[in-house]
Every structure is written in structure tokens, then in C-alpha cells.
Amino acid sequence: MTVNLNQVESLTLQGQIAVPYTWWVGRVGSRFLIALRDEAKIIGNRCNRCNTVYVPPRGNCGSCFEDIDQFVEVSNEGVVSAYTVVRFKYPLQPVDTPFAYALIHLDGADVSLAHIIKADLDKLKNGVRVRALFKERSERTGHILDIDSFQII
Amino acid sequence: MARRVAIVGTGQTDHRSHRPDVNGREMIYEAVKRALDDCQLSIHDIDAIIIGNMDHFESINYVDTWSVEGSGAVMKPIMKVTTGGTTGASVAIAAYYHVASGFFDKVLAIGWEKNSESDTTAAIITCSDPVWDRAFYSGAIPSLATEASAYMKQYGATQEDAARVAVRDRTNALSNPHAHLRKPITIEDVMASPMLAYPIKLLDVCPRTDGAAAVVFAADGVAQKIAPKPAWIRACAARHTYSWFGDVDYNAGLLSLQRASKEAYQRAGIREPADEIDVAELYLPYSYAGLKWIEDLGFCGPGEGPGFIRDGHTDMGGKIPVNPSGGVISTNCIGATALLRVAEAAMQVMGKAGQRQVPDVEVALATGFGGCFWSDVLILGKARP
Numbered sequence: 001m002t003v004n005l006n007q008v009e010s011l012t013l014q015g016q017i018a019v020p021y022t023w024w025v026g027r028v029g030s031r032f033l034i035a036l037r038d039e040a041k042i043i044g045n046r047c048n049r050c051n052t053v054y055v056p057p058r059g060n061c062g063s064c065f066e067d068i069d070q071f072v073e074v075s076n077e078g079v080v081s082a083y084t085v086v087r088f089k090y091p092l093q094p095v096d097t098p099f100a101y102a103l104i105h106l107d108g109a110d111v112s113l114a115h116i117i118k119a120d121l122d123k124l125k126n127g128v129r130v131r132a133l134f135k136e137r138s139e140r141t142g143h144i145l146d147i148d149s150f151q152i153i
Numbered sequence: 154m155a156r157r158v159a160i161v162g163t164g165q166t167d168h169r170s171h172r173p174d175v176n177g178r179e180m181i182y183e184a185v186k187r188a189l190d191d192c193q194l195s196i197h198d199i200d201a202i203i204i205g206n207m208d209h210f211e212s213i214n215y216v217d218t219w220s221v222e223g224s225g226a227v228m229k230p231i232m233k234v235t236t237g238g239t240t241g242a243s244v245a246i247a248a249y250y251h252v253a254s255g256f257f258d259k260v261l262a263i264g265w266e267k268n269s270e271s272d273t274t275a276a277i278i279t280c281s282d283p284v285w286d287r288a289f290y291s292g293a294i295p296s297l298a299t300e301a302s303a304y305m306k307q308y309g310a311t312q313e314d315a316a317r318v319a320v321r322d323r324t325n326a327l328s329n330p331h332a333h334l335r336k337p338i339t340i341e342d343v344m345a346s347p348m349l350a351y352p353i354k355l356l357d358v359c360p361r362t363d364g365a366a367a368v369v370f371a372a373d374g375v376a377q378k379i380a381p382k383p384a385w386i387r388a389c390a391a392r393h394t395y396s397w398f399g400d401v402d403y404n405a406g407l408l409s410l411q412r413a414s415k416e417a418y419q420r421a422g423i424r425e426p427a428d429e430i431d432v433a434e435l436y437l438p439y440s441y442a443g444l445k446w447i448e449d450l451g452f453c454g455p456g457e458g459p460g461f462i463r464d465g466h467t468d469m470g471g472k473i474p475v476n477p478s479g480g481v482i483s484t485n486c487i488g489a490t491a492l493l494r495v496a497e498a499a500m501q502v503m504g505k506a507g508q509r510q511v512p513d514v515e516v517a518l519a520t521g522f523g524g525c526f527w528s529d530v531l532i533l534g535k536a537r538p
């Protein structure tokens with residue numbers, strides 16, 4: 001018997017995968033998050049071979065493939081190196097729209113930090129100076145959003 | 154015509170239930186650095202990289218790109234290979250193909266997993282069909298329990314027979330400083346451990362481990378300059394069979410392993426595996442596999458597994474020592490697990506296995522197992538093929 005597909009209702013199965021995850025930040029990344037939480041400071045680390053200062057810090061330099069052990073404090077201020085203002089709403093966005101996704105080149109770092117800007121979006125342009133706005137101490141948990149956002153200075 | 158290929162270096166982490174001190178990328182870096190140190194190469198000597206894990210264990214889909222800082226693949230060709238439990242053997246075989254093809258001289262194979270980061274069973278069941286198999290027969294336990302029960306019924310094997318396999322592997326792990334579980338157990342301990350699903354008890358099965366492994370493959374002519382005694386790839390074979398748990402003939406043995414090993418033996422010119430292979434690192438995720446699958450590998454005849462184990466033929470000093478490393482029952486960082494079998498087999502051939510070294514290894518066997526009864530087989534040898 002051949003089945004005429006036009007005469008068969010195409011069923012679907014509804015499903016949702018709910019797998020909980022607990023990612024280890026590791027000792028290097030934890031140091032960065034603890035500095036945010038406890039001291040409202042931003043730290044990076046410097047590869048001794050190529051002198052690149054990475055923010056957030058990482059265990060090894062990808063280019064040199066060597067351990068990095070020299071932590072450095074970078075500034076809470078820097079410049080916007082790229083951005084886009086987000087208008088559409090989506091559940092996984094960190095805050096309500098409108099806001100900007102931005103890359104922040106902090107003073108003392110060689111790479112940019114991905115973060116958000118919430119205010120004065122009409123003044124945003126590349127090169128504009130910004131400063132980290134930290135959440136209150138009691139609200140900081142050791143998370144990248146312990147920096148609430150960056151503010152245009 | 155494929156080029157001859159040899160393993161010239163291996164590296165692995167010190168495997169643990171949790172590695173809070175490193176993220177996945179940093180853990181991969183540890184294994185890669187150790188593999189490079191082992192053969193005194195720099196990452197800049199490596200031409201291409203193959204990496205594998207199981208996406209859902211860490212919720213990281215693009216491990217090939219996400220990991221480059223740790224894998225050393227910055228500005229190099231890198232490819233992800235994911236085949237479930239066989240992943241580690243598949244990355245090894247893919248690395249072999251890369252070198253054998255003539256396109257790359259030195260290729261790094263990496264397997265890793267951070268099982269502590271997720272719910273392993275919730276992640277594993279995503280391997281199976283969401284409409285038909287996922288709700289009823291997925292995860293590691295149900296199909297293995299069926300296989301074990303069928304084997305016991307067919308040949309009269311007992312739970313104590315299986316426990317002997319777990320005790321052997323866990324005892325061997327005491328000589329492996331990298332192993333995860335390094336506490337001795339007895340047959341009584343296995344028998345007294347909680348029943349998960351008849352006949353499988355807690356101490357019959359592998360743990361969940363955080364760990365990574367890395368292996369360097371090199372082409373004929375290059376390999377000998379890197380390592381004085383490289384481990385040559387004599388043969389490899391892969392058989393991935395069913396995707397429906399109900400299609401498996403649980404009375405017929407592990408068909409994929411029968412077929413893959415038969416092909417590998419033919420290529421390597423092996424007629425009597427138990428006599429001609431000096432050591433085997435087998436992917437035995439639970440103790441009953443150590444009875445049945447050695448029959449599928451032709452170490453002994455059907456139903457002879459329990460006696461073969463009881464007579465000590467697979468112990469250190471026996472006819473064909475199995476899992477000097479402690480095997481999967483002692484360490485199971487899933488994406489790395491089968492690559493650890495290959496690495497350990499290579500270390501045996503290269504005479505670098507330390508306290509767990511089997512004397513005078515000429516030929517070593519490594520296997521991978523995964524998915525719905527899939528098998529990968531590699532045969533390594535001291536003599537250039």
C-alpha cells in the first residue's frame with residue numbers, strides 16, 4: 001500500500017531540553033570576577049612574550065601558546081571601539097531595549113571588552129569615552145554584569 | 154596510496170571529578186602542552202588540529218572555534234569531530250586520515266570533556282531520536298542492562314563475573330597517576346553497591362570525569378625524527394550501526410566491534426588476537442562489557458569471557474593485559490575517553506607507560522564505544538608497517 005502523504009496529518013512532537021549547566025570559571029577568570037565583586041576593579045593579564053594585555057584575563061596566550069601569570073589592573077575607563085543600538089526585544093537580552101551592545105577598549109588593555117551601554121544612546125559614537133558603572137556592593141555576585149553598564153563620560 | 158603514520162607524543166590531564174581551577178579551554182591547554190612537551194614540539198610545528206567532545210555536556214556547540222586559545226589552533230586548520238562515546242577514537246582516526254592523506258605532516262588530535270558542568274544523562278539522551286527512543290531507552294543504562302541480561306541468560310555468566318572486571322580495572326588504576334578513581338575495590342564492594350538497573354550496580358559503571366587528552370600524529374619520515382620509537386598505526390576501522398535501540402540484536406554480540414576488529418585484524422595481518430596483541434586498552438564503559446566484548450574481539454570464544462577473566466589472562470602479567478591504565482571504569486571524561494585508550498596504547502608501544510607499562514609491547518589494541526552500539530578500533534605497533 002502506498003501512503004498518499006496528502007491524506008496524512010503531519011504530526012509534531014512538542015519538546016523542550018532542560019539541561020542545567022554549571023560552568024567552572026577557572027582560577028584566572030574567577031580572579032577577574034572577584035575583583036569586580038569585591039573591589040569594583042577591572043583586571044587583565046599580560047602575556048610576557050607578546051606583551052598583549054587581555055581583558056578578561058585568560059590562562060594562556062592563544063598566539064604565543066604560553067602560560068600567562070602577570071595580572072595587571074586596567075582602568076575602569078576607556079573608549080567605545082564598536083557598537084550597535086538594539087531596538088528589537090528578545091528574551092535573552094540582558095536589559096530592556098533600547099540599549100547598545102558595545103566593545104569597550106579600556107585604558108591599559110590591548111583587546112576590547114564586550115559589554116552594554118544603556119544611557120545617552122544618541123551621543124554614542126566610536127571613540128567616545130566611557131566609564132564602568134558598577135552595581136551596588138550588595139548586588140554584586142561575581143558576574144560580568146556586576147558592571148551594570150558603561151556610561152558615556 | 155596512504156602514507157604511513159605514527160603517534161609521536163601524548164598528553165593528558167590529571168583526571169578528576171571536578172576541575173574548578175580551569176575552564177574547558179584551559180583544561181584542553183594542559184593536555185596539549187603535555188603532548189607537545191612529550192615529543193618536544195612547539196605548537197608552531199603542528200599543521201592541523203582535530204578536536205572532539207559532546208556538545209551538550211558543556212552547552213558549547215562550536216568547540217573547534219571556541220577552544221582555539223587552548224587547542225593551539227589560532228590561525229590553523231581545525232575540525233570538530235563528534236561521534237558520541239567513540240568521539241576520542243574518531244578524532245584519532247580523523248587525525249590519522251589527515252596525515253595519511255599527504256596533506257599534513259603533523260596533526261594534533263584532542264578529546265576533552267567537563268562532565269561536572271552538566272547533567273550527564275540529560276545531555277546523553279539528546280543523542281537519540283526525540284520522537285521514538287528518547288523517552289524510553291536512552292541514556293547509558295537501559296540498553297547496556299539489556300545487553301548484560303541477555304549475555305547472562307545465554308551463557309550463565311554471573312554478577313560476580315562482571316564484578317571481577319571492575320575490580321581488575323580499578324586495581325590497575327592504582328598504578329596510573331592520571332586516573333580519576335584511585336581507591337581499591339573488591340568483588341564484595343561491587344556486589345554491595347546500589348543496584349541501578351538489573352544487573353548493573355553503581356560500581357559496575359564508569360564515573361563522570363573532567364579531563365582532556367591530546368595525541369600528536371606524524372608522517373613517515375617526519376615521525377622518526379621526532380620520536381626514536383614512535384607508535385605506528387597498523388590499522389583502524391569504524392562501524393556505526395543502529396540508530397534505533399529496538400533494532401539491536403542483543404543476543405548476537407556487539408556486531409560493530411566484531412566487524413571493526415575483523416577489518417582491523419585483516420589489515421594488520423593479525424590472526425590470533427590474544428596471542429599476537431600484547432596489550433589492549435578497551436573502551437569498557439561497564440563491567441559486563443569486559444566479559445562479552447573480549448569475545449567479540451576474538452580474545453576467546455563465545456561464552457568464554459568469564460573464564461578468560463577468572464583465569465587472569467587479562468590481568469597485568471597475563472596473556473593479554475587489558476586496561477593497564479584503569480580503563481573507563483576508573484576515568485571517563487567522555488570526549489577524551491576513547492582518545493585516552495589510543496594514547497595509553499601508544500604509550501605502551503613507546504615504552505612510556507611508567508608503572509603501568511606492560512613489558513616488550515610490539516602490538517597494542519585500542520577501542521572506542523558509543524552511541525547506539527558503535528565501535529572504533531585502532532591497532533598500533535612498534536614495527537614500521
Ligand SMILES: [Zn+2]
Binds near residue numbers: 048049050062063064
Ligand atoms: Zn602572547
